[in-house]
Amino acid sequence: MAVGTGKGRDGEPQTPLEHFGEEVRLERVRLGIEREDLGKEAFCGYSLVAKIEAGKRVPSREFADACDRLFPHGHGRFSRLANFVLRCGFPEAFRQYVKLEEDAACIQRFHPMLVPGLLQTEEYARAIMATGRSRNPEEHVQARMARQRILEREHPPQLWVILEYAVLRRVIGGPEVMRGQLSRLLELETTPPHVMQIMPETVAAYHGCCSPFGLLSFDEGADVAHVDGYPRGYLLAGPEDVARARQSFELLKASALSPYESYRLIESVLKERYS
Structure with a gap:
Protein backbone atom coordinates (compact mmCIF):
# COMPACT_ATOMS: atom_id res chain seq x y z
CA MET A 1 0.00 0.00 0.00
CA ALA A 2 2.98 2.23 -0.49
CA VAL A 3 2.02 3.39 -3.98
CA GLY A 4 1.42 7.14 -3.94
CA THR A 5 -1.70 8.68 -5.48
CA GLY A 6 -0.77 12.34 -5.10
CA LYS A 7 0.77 14.76 -2.63
CA GLY A 8 -0.40 15.23 0.93
CA ARG A 9 -0.48 18.37 3.04
CA ASP A 10 3.20 17.88 3.85
CA GLY A 11 4.16 17.42 0.21
CA GLU A 12 4.90 13.70 0.62
CA PRO A 13 3.38 11.05 -1.70
CA GLN A 14 0.08 9.74 -0.41
CA THR A 15 -0.95 6.14 0.05
CA PRO A 16 -4.51 5.24 -1.05
CA LEU A 17 -5.55 5.32 2.62
CA GLU A 18 -4.15 8.83 3.09
CA HIS A 19 -5.72 9.93 -0.17
CA PHE A 20 -9.16 8.79 0.97
CA GLY A 21 -8.79 10.61 4.30
CA GLU A 22 -7.63 13.80 2.61
CA GLU A 23 -10.59 13.72 0.21
CA VAL A 24 -12.99 13.33 3.14
CA ARG A 25 -11.35 16.19 5.04
CA LEU A 26 -11.35 18.53 2.04
CA GLU A 27 -15.00 17.87 1.24
CA ARG A 28 -16.07 18.16 4.88
CA VAL A 29 -14.25 21.48 5.33
CA ARG A 30 -15.53 22.81 2.00
CA LEU A 31 -19.11 22.17 3.08
CA GLY A 32 -18.59 23.48 6.63
CA ILE A 33 -19.48 20.14 8.22
CA GLU A 34 -18.04 19.37 11.65
CA ARG A 35 -16.38 16.06 12.44
CA GLU A 36 -19.04 15.41 15.06
CA ASP A 37 -21.76 15.70 12.42
CA LEU A 38 -19.99 13.30 10.08
CA GLY A 39 -19.48 10.94 12.99
CA LYS A 40 -23.19 10.96 13.83
CA GLU A 41 -24.10 10.20 10.22
CA ALA A 42 -21.56 7.35 10.13
CA PHE A 43 -22.42 6.08 13.66
CA CYS A 44 -18.89 6.65 14.94
CA GLY A 45 -17.08 9.15 17.14
CA TYR A 46 -15.06 12.31 16.49
CA SER A 47 -11.82 10.44 17.18
CA LEU A 48 -12.41 7.82 14.47
CA VAL A 49 -13.32 10.49 11.91
CA ALA A 50 -10.07 12.30 12.72
CA LYS A 51 -8.02 9.11 12.35
CA ILE A 52 -9.65 8.27 9.01
CA GLU A 53 -8.96 11.78 7.76
CA ALA A 54 -5.34 11.42 8.86
CA GLY A 55 -5.01 8.14 6.99
CA LYS A 56 -4.53 6.15 10.20
CA ARG A 57 -7.64 3.98 10.01
CA VAL A 58 -9.24 2.05 7.17
CA PRO A 59 -12.76 3.38 6.49
CA SER A 60 -15.65 0.97 6.71
CA ARG A 61 -18.08 0.74 3.82
CA GLU A 62 -20.68 2.22 6.18
CA PHE A 63 -18.44 5.25 6.72
CA ALA A 64 -18.00 5.70 2.98
CA ASP A 65 -21.76 5.40 2.44
CA ALA A 66 -22.31 8.09 5.08
CA CYS A 67 -19.91 10.40 3.22
CA ASP A 68 -21.84 9.86 0.01
CA ARG A 69 -25.10 10.71 1.79
CA LEU A 70 -23.76 13.77 3.59
CA PHE A 71 -21.66 15.23 0.77
CA PRO A 72 -23.90 16.20 -2.16
CA HIS A 73 -23.07 15.41 -5.78
CA GLY A 74 -20.67 12.64 -4.78
CA HIS A 75 -22.47 10.02 -6.89
CA GLY A 76 -20.96 7.18 -4.89
CA ARG A 77 -17.39 8.50 -5.12
CA PHE A 78 -16.43 7.72 -1.54
CA SER A 79 -17.84 4.20 -1.69
CA ARG A 80 -15.78 3.54 -4.80
CA LEU A 81 -12.69 5.00 -3.17
CA ALA A 82 -13.23 2.89 -0.04
CA ASN A 83 -13.39 -0.31 -2.08
CA PHE A 84 -10.11 0.64 -3.73
CA VAL A 85 -8.51 1.44 -0.36
CA LEU A 86 -9.55 -1.88 1.14
CA ARG A 87 -8.10 -3.81 -1.77
CA CYS A 88 -4.84 -1.86 -1.68
CA GLY A 89 -4.38 -2.81 1.96
CA PHE A 90 -3.22 -6.25 0.84
CA PRO A 91 -0.14 -7.32 -1.12
Whole structure:
Protein backbone atom coordinates (compact mmCIF):
# COMPACT_ATOMS: atom_id res chain seq x y z
CA MET A 1 0.00 0.00 0.00
CA ALA A 2 2.98 2.23 -0.49
CA VAL A 3 2.02 3.39 -3.98
CA GLY A 4 1.42 7.14 -3.94
CA THR A 5 -1.70 8.68 -5.48
CA GLY A 6 -0.77 12.34 -5.10
CA LYS A 7 0.77 14.76 -2.63
CA GLY A 8 -0.40 15.23 0.93
CA ARG A 9 -0.48 18.37 3.04
CA ASP A 10 3.20 17.88 3.85
CA GLY A 11 4.16 17.42 0.21
CA GLU A 12 4.90 13.70 0.62
CA PRO A 13 3.38 11.05 -1.70
CA GLN A 14 0.08 9.74 -0.41
CA THR A 15 -0.95 6.14 0.05
CA PRO A 16 -4.51 5.24 -1.05
CA LEU A 17 -5.55 5.32 2.62
CA GLU A 18 -4.15 8.83 3.09
CA HIS A 19 -5.72 9.93 -0.17
CA PHE A 20 -9.16 8.79 0.97
CA GLY A 21 -8.79 10.61 4.30
CA GLU A 22 -7.63 13.80 2.61
CA GLU A 23 -10.59 13.72 0.21
CA VAL A 24 -12.99 13.33 3.14
CA ARG A 25 -11.35 16.19 5.04
CA LEU A 26 -11.35 18.53 2.04
CA GLU A 27 -15.00 17.87 1.24
CA ARG A 28 -16.07 18.16 4.88
CA VAL A 29 -14.25 21.48 5.33
CA ARG A 30 -15.53 22.81 2.00
CA LEU A 31 -19.11 22.17 3.08
CA GLY A 32 -18.59 23.48 6.63
CA ILE A 33 -19.48 20.14 8.22
CA GLU A 34 -18.04 19.37 11.65
CA ARG A 35 -16.38 16.06 12.44
CA GLU A 36 -19.04 15.41 15.06
CA ASP A 37 -21.76 15.70 12.42
CA LEU A 38 -19.99 13.30 10.08
CA GLY A 39 -19.48 10.94 12.99
CA LYS A 40 -23.19 10.96 13.83
CA GLU A 41 -24.10 10.20 10.22
CA ALA A 42 -21.56 7.35 10.13
CA PHE A 43 -22.42 6.08 13.66
CA CYS A 44 -18.89 6.65 14.94
CA GLY A 45 -17.08 9.15 17.14
CA TYR A 46 -15.06 12.31 16.49
CA SER A 47 -11.82 10.44 17.18
CA LEU A 48 -12.41 7.82 14.47
CA VAL A 49 -13.32 10.49 11.91
CA ALA A 50 -10.07 12.30 12.72
CA LYS A 51 -8.02 9.11 12.35
CA ILE A 52 -9.65 8.27 9.01
CA GLU A 53 -8.96 11.78 7.76
CA ALA A 54 -5.34 11.42 8.86
CA GLY A 55 -5.01 8.14 6.99
CA LYS A 56 -4.53 6.15 10.20
CA ARG A 57 -7.64 3.98 10.01
CA VAL A 58 -9.24 2.05 7.17
CA PRO A 59 -12.76 3.38 6.49
CA SER A 60 -15.65 0.97 6.71
CA ARG A 61 -18.08 0.74 3.82
CA GLU A 62 -20.68 2.22 6.18
CA PHE A 63 -18.44 5.25 6.72
CA ALA A 64 -18.00 5.70 2.98
CA ASP A 65 -21.76 5.40 2.44
CA ALA A 66 -22.31 8.09 5.08
CA CYS A 67 -19.91 10.40 3.22
CA ASP A 68 -21.84 9.86 0.01
CA ARG A 69 -25.10 10.71 1.79
CA LEU A 70 -23.76 13.77 3.59
CA PHE A 71 -21.66 15.23 0.77
CA PRO A 72 -23.90 16.20 -2.16
CA HIS A 73 -23.07 15.41 -5.78
CA GLY A 74 -20.67 12.64 -4.78
CA HIS A 75 -22.47 10.02 -6.89
CA GLY A 76 -20.96 7.18 -4.89
CA ARG A 77 -17.39 8.50 -5.12
CA PHE A 78 -16.43 7.72 -1.54
CA SER A 79 -17.84 4.20 -1.69
CA ARG A 80 -15.78 3.54 -4.80
CA LEU A 81 -12.69 5.00 -3.17
CA ALA A 82 -13.23 2.89 -0.04
CA ASN A 83 -13.39 -0.31 -2.08
CA PHE A 84 -10.11 0.64 -3.73
CA VAL A 85 -8.51 1.44 -0.36
CA LEU A 86 -9.55 -1.88 1.14
CA ARG A 87 -8.10 -3.81 -1.77
CA CYS A 88 -4.84 -1.86 -1.68
CA GLY A 89 -4.38 -2.81 1.96
CA PHE A 90 -3.22 -6.25 0.84
CA PRO A 91 -0.14 -7.32 -1.12
CA GLU A 92 -0.84 -7.14 -4.84
CA ALA A 93 -0.62 -10.90 -5.30
CA PHE A 94 -3.28 -11.41 -2.58
CA ARG A 95 -5.87 -8.94 -3.84
CA GLN A 96 -7.50 -11.31 -6.32
CA TYR A 97 -7.92 -13.88 -3.57
CA VAL A 98 -9.60 -11.32 -1.29
CA LYS A 99 -11.99 -10.37 -4.09
CA LEU A 100 -12.94 -14.03 -4.58
CA GLU A 101 -13.20 -14.57 -0.83
CA GLU A 102 -15.88 -11.88 -0.60
CA ASP A 103 -18.09 -13.91 -2.96
CA ALA A 104 -17.41 -17.36 -1.51
CA ALA A 105 -20.13 -19.48 0.07
CA CYS A 106 -17.59 -21.64 1.93
CA ILE A 107 -14.02 -20.83 2.97
CA GLN A 108 -11.73 -23.66 4.08
CA ARG A 109 -8.26 -22.94 5.48
CA PHE A 110 -5.45 -25.06 6.90
CA HIS A 111 -2.52 -23.45 8.69
CA PRO A 112 0.34 -25.24 10.50
CA MET A 113 1.97 -22.09 11.96
CA LEU A 114 -0.43 -19.22 12.65
CA VAL A 115 -4.06 -18.30 13.09
CA PRO A 116 -5.36 -17.34 9.60
CA GLY A 117 -6.03 -13.66 8.91
CA LEU A 118 -9.83 -14.03 8.88
CA LEU A 119 -9.70 -15.08 12.55
CA GLN A 120 -6.91 -12.90 13.90
CA THR A 121 -7.64 -10.39 16.62
CA GLU A 122 -6.32 -6.91 15.98
CA GLU A 123 -3.63 -7.36 18.64
CA TYR A 124 -2.49 -10.71 17.19
CA ALA A 125 -2.37 -9.25 13.68
CA ARG A 126 -0.40 -6.23 14.89
CA ALA A 127 2.11 -8.49 16.66
CA ILE A 128 2.63 -10.48 13.45
CA MET A 129 3.08 -7.33 11.38
CA ALA A 130 5.63 -6.06 13.90
CA THR A 131 7.89 -9.03 13.12
CA GLY A 132 8.04 -8.17 9.42
CA ARG A 133 9.41 -5.24 7.48
CA SER A 134 6.18 -3.77 6.20
CA ARG A 135 6.43 -0.05 5.39
CA ASN A 136 2.82 0.48 6.44
CA PRO A 137 2.07 -2.13 9.15
CA GLU A 138 -0.91 -0.31 10.66
CA GLU A 139 -2.59 -0.01 7.27
CA HIS A 140 -2.13 -3.73 6.70
CA VAL A 141 -3.58 -4.51 10.14
CA GLN A 142 -6.65 -2.37 9.49
CA ALA A 143 -7.13 -3.89 6.05
CA ARG A 144 -7.02 -7.34 7.61
CA MET A 145 -9.64 -6.33 10.15
CA ALA A 146 -11.82 -4.94 7.36
CA ARG A 147 -11.54 -8.25 5.52
CA GLN A 148 -13.23 -9.98 8.46
CA ARG A 149 -16.49 -8.11 7.85
CA ILE A 150 -17.69 -10.90 5.59
CA LEU A 151 -18.19 -12.95 8.78
CA GLU A 152 -20.56 -10.29 10.15
CA ARG A 153 -23.05 -10.56 7.32
CA GLU A 154 -26.58 -11.75 7.96
CA HIS A 155 -25.70 -14.81 5.87
CA PRO A 156 -21.93 -15.21 6.19
CA PRO A 157 -19.89 -17.78 4.30
CA GLN A 158 -19.17 -20.97 6.18
CA LEU A 159 -15.64 -20.89 7.56
CA TRP A 160 -13.93 -24.26 8.16
CA VAL A 161 -10.49 -23.90 9.73
CA ILE A 162 -7.96 -26.59 10.65
CA LEU A 163 -4.97 -25.57 12.76
CA GLU A 164 -1.93 -27.47 13.89
CA TYR A 165 -1.76 -27.83 17.69
CA ALA A 166 1.49 -25.81 17.74
CA VAL A 167 -0.49 -22.72 16.68
CA LEU A 168 -2.18 -22.71 20.10
CA ARG A 169 1.13 -22.83 21.94
CA ARG A 170 3.21 -20.51 19.76
CA VAL A 171 3.23 -17.22 21.67
CA ILE A 172 2.56 -14.27 19.38
CA GLY A 173 2.61 -10.87 21.10
CA GLY A 174 2.64 -12.22 24.65
CA PRO A 175 0.19 -14.07 26.94
CA GLU A 176 -2.47 -11.35 26.92
CA VAL A 177 -2.58 -11.29 23.12
CA MET A 178 -2.78 -15.08 23.01
CA ARG A 179 -5.55 -15.09 25.59
CA GLY A 180 -7.63 -12.83 23.39
CA GLN A 181 -6.79 -14.82 20.27
CA LEU A 182 -7.72 -18.21 21.72
CA SER A 183 -10.94 -16.73 23.08
CA ARG A 184 -11.69 -15.62 19.53
CA LEU A 185 -11.21 -19.20 18.32
CA LEU A 186 -13.60 -20.48 20.97
CA GLU A 187 -16.20 -17.97 19.79
CA LEU A 188 -15.88 -19.29 16.27
CA GLU A 189 -16.30 -22.86 17.45
CA THR A 190 -19.69 -22.02 18.94
CA THR A 191 -20.93 -19.83 16.07
CA PRO A 192 -22.79 -21.69 13.33
CA PRO A 193 -22.11 -22.40 10.51
CA HIS A 194 -18.38 -22.19 11.25
CA VAL A 195 -16.19 -25.16 12.20
CA MET A 196 -12.82 -25.28 13.94
CA GLN A 197 -10.61 -28.38 14.14
CA ILE A 198 -7.19 -28.87 15.72
CA MET A 199 -4.61 -31.28 14.34
CA PRO A 200 -3.17 -33.18 17.32
CA GLU A 201 0.55 -33.75 17.83
CA THR A 202 0.02 -37.49 17.48
CA VAL A 203 -0.62 -37.16 13.74
CA ALA A 204 2.78 -37.62 12.14
CA ALA A 205 2.00 -36.63 8.56
CA TYR A 206 -0.36 -34.21 6.86
CA HIS A 207 -0.91 -36.13 3.62
CA GLY A 208 1.64 -33.99 1.82
CA CYS A 209 0.35 -30.71 3.31
CA CYS A 210 3.16 -28.63 4.78
CA SER A 211 2.16 -25.18 3.51
CA PRO A 212 -0.87 -23.15 4.55
CA PHE A 213 -3.56 -23.56 1.93
CA GLY A 214 -7.29 -23.34 1.46
CA LEU A 215 -10.28 -23.65 -0.82
CA LEU A 216 -13.01 -21.23 -1.85
CA SER A 217 -16.39 -22.62 -2.93
CA PHE A 218 -19.15 -20.60 -4.57
CA ASP A 219 -22.89 -20.90 -5.09
CA GLU A 220 -22.13 -20.57 -8.79
CA GLY A 221 -18.86 -21.33 -10.50
CA ALA A 222 -15.91 -23.66 -9.92
CA ASP A 223 -13.92 -23.86 -6.71
CA VAL A 224 -10.45 -22.36 -6.48
CA ALA A 225 -7.52 -23.22 -4.22
CA HIS A 226 -5.03 -20.85 -2.63
CA VAL A 227 -1.57 -21.73 -1.34
CA ASP A 228 0.47 -19.46 0.91
CA GLY A 229 4.14 -19.36 0.10
CA TYR A 230 7.30 -17.27 0.01
CA PRO A 231 7.60 -14.64 -1.28
CA ARG A 232 3.91 -14.68 -2.21
CA GLY A 233 0.92 -16.98 -2.37
CA TYR A 234 -0.82 -18.10 -5.52
CA LEU A 235 -4.26 -19.17 -6.76
CA LEU A 236 -4.96 -22.51 -8.42
CA ALA A 237 -8.00 -22.84 -10.67
CA GLY A 238 -7.08 -25.93 -12.71
CA PRO A 239 -9.53 -28.80 -12.04
CA GLU A 240 -6.78 -31.27 -11.17
CA ASP A 241 -5.04 -28.89 -8.78
CA VAL A 242 -8.31 -27.99 -7.07
CA ALA A 243 -9.28 -31.66 -6.80
CA ARG A 244 -5.95 -32.49 -5.13
CA ALA A 245 -6.37 -29.59 -2.71
CA ARG A 246 -9.91 -30.72 -1.89
CA GLN A 247 -8.76 -34.29 -1.28
CA SER A 248 -5.96 -33.07 1.00
CA PHE A 249 -8.36 -30.97 3.02
CA GLU A 250 -10.78 -33.88 3.39
CA LEU A 251 -7.95 -36.06 4.68
CA LEU A 252 -7.00 -33.31 7.14
CA LYS A 253 -10.59 -33.17 8.39
CA ALA A 254 -10.54 -36.93 8.99
CA SER A 255 -7.21 -36.77 10.86
CA ALA A 256 -7.99 -33.75 13.04
CA LEU A 257 -9.86 -33.76 16.33
CA SER A 258 -13.62 -33.39 16.20
CA PRO A 259 -15.03 -29.88 16.66
CA TYR A 260 -16.05 -30.75 20.23
CA GLU A 261 -12.63 -32.22 21.07
CA SER A 262 -10.96 -29.22 19.44
CA TYR A 263 -12.99 -26.81 21.57
CA ARG A 264 -11.98 -28.64 24.74
CA LEU A 265 -8.32 -28.61 23.69
CA ILE A 266 -8.33 -24.86 22.92
CA GLU A 267 -10.06 -24.25 26.23
CA SER A 268 -7.48 -26.30 28.15
CA VAL A 269 -4.52 -24.52 26.51
CA LEU A 270 -6.14 -21.17 27.24
CA LYS A 271 -6.53 -22.02 30.93
CA GLU A 272 -3.17 -23.73 31.41
CA ARG A 273 -0.91 -21.32 29.52
CA TYR A 274 -2.61 -17.95 29.25
CA SER A 275 -4.91 -17.47 32.25
